[in-house]
Amino acid sequence: MKSKNLAFILILLFSLLILTACGKNTSTEPEIAQEIEGESQEIKRISTEELKTNLLKEDWIIVDTRINDAFNGWKLDGVKRGGHIQGATDFAANWLKVEDKDRETKLEKVLAEKGIIAEKNIVLYDANGKDAQTVADYLAKKGFENLYIYDVKEWAADDSLPMESYENYHMLVPASWVNDLIKNNNNGAPYKIFEVSWGEVSEEYNSGHIPGSVHINTDEVEEGPVWNRKSVEELEKFALNNGITSDTTVILYGGDSMAAFRVAVILKYMGVEDISVINGGYNAWVDAGYEVEIKSNEKSPVTSFGVKAPVNANYIVDLPDAKEILLDKENSVLVDIRSWDEHIGETSGYSYISGKGRPAGSLWGRDMEAYRNIDGTMRSATEILKMWQEWNISPEQKLSFFCGTGWRAAEVLFYADVMGLQNISLYDGGWNEWSADADTENSIEIGEPSKK
CATH class of the missing domain: 3.40.250.10 (Rhodanese-like domain)
Incomplete structure (x- = not known):
């Protein structure tokens, strides 16, 4: 009997110890929960x-x-x-x-x-x-x-x-859409994904890229010293070498997507119907947590582009067109997508461009960085239009964008296209061509312009 009582007492004491220990734990758990909830305000x-x-x-x-x-x-x-x-x-x-x-x-x-x-x-x-x-x-x-x-x-x-x-929002694609396209193989329709940057060897591409993507060197589409696009014949060879036809779904991206926009504009000029750029570039893909590939992918050439290029010849204009745009100030604007210091002639912006200033009569459309959100995505159309309004640039006008050699302006042109604007183009030669041309009619302005 004594042994049973002793056993009972021991069991009772052990149970009290457990309850005491549990009590200590439960007293701290609400504090932890309260601390976690404190990270999110009750809205x-x-x-x-x-x-x-x-x-x-x-x-x-x-x-x-x-x-x-x-x-x-x-x-x-x-x-x-x-x-x-x-x-x-x-x-x-x-x-x-x-x-x-x-x-x-x-x-x-x-x-x-x-x-x-x-x-x-x-x-x-x-x-x-x-x-x-x-x-x-x-x-x-x-x-x-x-x-x-x-x-x-x-x-x-x-x-x-x-x-x-936006009317053409589909021209800027989310990483999730690209991931789905890869998974479903674009429902059997032809598609190509390209990482675009300068150089035969891309450190960005070699360090990791979207699975299946192929590297495009911007030298494939443009050449110095002006760095205009190559001839239509050469561009067609470029397209064929990269397996691009007029009906190929083409997705472009880069670590900094400026080069991708440059190639996208040229491909639209050529006549590719379905071109898009990943909004936010490669970072958007990585931030979404999608698979990254290291192995290099080779180009897969084709034999026919499918249509006679250029289908959209007015999407890119040259020096004579730029001069005509400047003459028709009521209905058209040559929009400068360079830094303020480049626009007013403090610097040329390039080591290989000696001339400083701007084409007389052109208006400042802000530097390309003003068109990007902090994550590299497209800034809202409302804010873009507000920037233009400050310099009397109207979306109703014929707008031709230029920069130094076409890269920055190509990105802004693409955004204008996403917004659904009509009568828009890239002045390909930009300041490099304008300042270097021996034609004395290429008048130049220097100094701060008036907004009026």
Whole structure:
């Protein structure tokens, strides 16, 4: 009997020890949970009716926090309609992850330029239940209080509610679309993926590239000393050597996609119907966590381009055309996509270009960097048009973009095409040709121009 009592007492003591230990654990668990919850602020959710009521009020601002591709027009994360809520601005959650030593300074500038300020009521929307909360937490830490979260799938499901997308948004593709295309082999239709950069050997390509992609050296499409595009005959050989026909789906990208846009513009000029550039370049692919390939892929030539090139001859213009554009100032503009210092003649911008200044009568369209978000994606059309308006550049005019040798201007031309603008072109020779030509009629201006 004593032994049974002793055993019972021991069991009771052991049980008390366990309960005490468990009690200690349970007392700390709420603290841990509370700390984790503290990383995300509790943000009020707004209904569709409330959003409709406040949509056009000056003290409210609607912010799309999804990736840039969704804002442009792609149907991502299960939305019924692509694009953004009419009147919305953008501030993507993934901008907060960009590796840049000046990221915070740049983001502060972006917030100010977009009018995302603490004095306003700010509706942050997404379609994945994550992006809006991420941006809300970021803004809350900055002292923003009037924050609301909304699921854009509700808005997109109602066809009566206004949404906007770019007419040719499909020309800029998300990494997810490219990944799907590779998986389904483009449903059996011919396609090619190219990494584009200068040089026979690309360090970027060799260090890792999208599976199946082939390297294009920009020397394949242009040549010095002016660095204009090559002849139509040479460009056709380039296309055939790379396995490109007029009906091939062509996807281009790069570590910095400027070279990809250069080749994209030339291929459209030639007559390739389905050309796209990965929005955000190779970084967008890597950031999405998709597979990267190291082995080199060889070119696969074809024997016929399919159409007589160039199909879109007016997509790229030369010196005589540029002069005509300058003569018709009411209806056309030669748009300078160089830095301010290049535009006013402080520098030529190139070691091999001696001349400084700008073609007389050309207008400054801002440097190419002004057309990119912090993650290298396309800046919103609203902001691009606002930049142009400051220099009396209208999307209704015939616009021909130029830079030093065609790379920067090609990217901006491509964005203008994505926006759906008509009567647009690349002045291929740019400042390199204009400043070097012996023709004395190539008048040049130096100094700060008037916006009027």
